[in-house]
Amino acid sequence: MKTSATQRTTSAGKASSTSDSADGNGNGHASLNGNGNGNGAGVSATSPVAESESQAPALQRGLAVLEFLAGREEGATLSEISAALGLSPASSFRLTGVLEDSGYVLREETSRRFRLSRKLLRLGQPQHEGRSLVESCLPAMREVLAQTGETVQLCCLAEHECVMIEQLASTHPFKYIVDLGSRPPIHCCAPGKAMLAYLPEPALSATLAATTFNAHTPRTLATPEALVESFGKIRERGFAVDQGEHFEGIHCVAAPLLDRHGHPVAAITIAGPSTRIQARRFMEYGRIMKQAAAQAALRYLG
Numbered sequence: 001m002k003t004s005a006t007q008r009t010t011s012a013g014k015a016s017s018t019s020d021s022a023d024g025n026g027n028g029h030a031s032l033n034g035n036g037n038g039n040g041a042g043v044s045a046t047s048p049v050a051e052s053e054s055q056a057p058a059l060q061r062g063l064a065v066l067e068f069l070a071g072r073e074e075g076a077t078l079s080e081i082s083a084a085l086g087l088s089p090a091s092s093f094r095l096t097g098v099l100e101d102s103g104y105v106l107r108e109e110t111s112r113r114f115r116l117s118r119k120l121l122r123l124g125q126p127q128h129e130g131r132s133l134v135e136s137c138l139p140a141m142r143e144v145l146a147q148t149g150e151t152v153q154l155c156c157l158a159e160h161e162c163v164m165i166e167q168l169a170s171t172h173p174f175k176y177i178v179d180l181g182s183r184p185p186i187h188c189c190a191p192g193k194a195m196l197a198y199l200p201e202p203a204l205s206a207t208l209a210a211t212t213f214n215a216h217t218p219r220t221l222a223t224p225e226a227l228v229e230s231f232g233k234i235r236e237r238g239f240a241v242d243q244g245e246h247f248e249g250i251h252c253v254a255a256p257l258l259d260r261h262g263h264p265v266a267a268i269t270i271a272g273p274s275t276r277i278q279a280r281r282f283m284e285y286g287r288i289m290k291q292a293a294a295q296a297a298l299r300y301l302g
Contacts, residue, residue: 061087062095066116069105075113133266134166136300137257140292141168141268147288150272151176155184155191155254157199157264160210162192165266176250176271184246187211187227188220190254191267194240197231198256198264219245239286242271243279251277255289257297265300268293 186192254269
């Protein structure tokens with residue numbers, strides 16, 4: 001018999017009830033689903049598709065469907081898509097059919113709800129001289145998993161946000177996992193801070209200006225000034241930590257992948273319960289993450 005429950009983010013961006021799941025083998029997991037900041041993908045889901053003089057109206061409507069679904073973790077039915085975007089049922093049927101045939105959306109057999117597939121995420125992954133960032137980082141990530149046993153994640157910056165693009169789940173029965181494409185608040189997650197600390201001007205100022213500094217826990221650095229002040233220590237150590245700043249009881253340690261100019265390309269992080277990733281071991285984990293990031297950067301950038 002299998003019982004399960006998950007830890008999810010609410011619309012306010014805070015963690016609701018925590019729990020774990022266990023199966024007959026005694027294994028369980030704790031998961032944080034959604035984008036980590038409580039706002040979906042940041043896309044308006046209620047604006048109808050405006051009529052325009054576009055030379056490709058079908059393409060415009062298809063993109064609107066994708067943007068709508070990006071903000072709906074639970075997916076949407078044909079009628080919901082039609083109502084939200086002001087499309088006729090026949091038009092919604094044709095558009096979702098093409099998107100499903102092309103692999104951009106998936107439709108659940110039981111609920112008949114449409115959801116985005118991972119195809120867009122794969123298309124959006126950074127490339128350098130034909131080398132995939134994810135493929136370049138996986139060997140180092142696997143080594144981190146072998147050394148720590150904790151969930152290993154790869155994040156990059158996308159339009160002033162931190163986006164998680166790959167993940168290797170912890171080997172422990174109780175583990176922290178998120179959905180690919182999740183967007184944790186950049187100011188209070190370890191990979192976000194690791195990248196921000198090395199971001200050059202004016203990109204840093206633009207990102208800070210676009211960031212909403214919500215205080216998710218009492219430890220969150222909830223002002224631009226407090227965050228910037230922390231960058232000196234991050235650069236001195238070469239890694240950043242999240243000591244329960246986003247979710248109570250969850251610790252993360254991350255190191256950035258830097259290009260030859262010292263600018264951040266991505267960040268590799270471990271995440272797990274504070275009972276295992278203890279503050280007294282941050283330096284130890286930091287050295288592991290720095291070594292992994294350096295190896296991944298060398299493999300990716302050459």
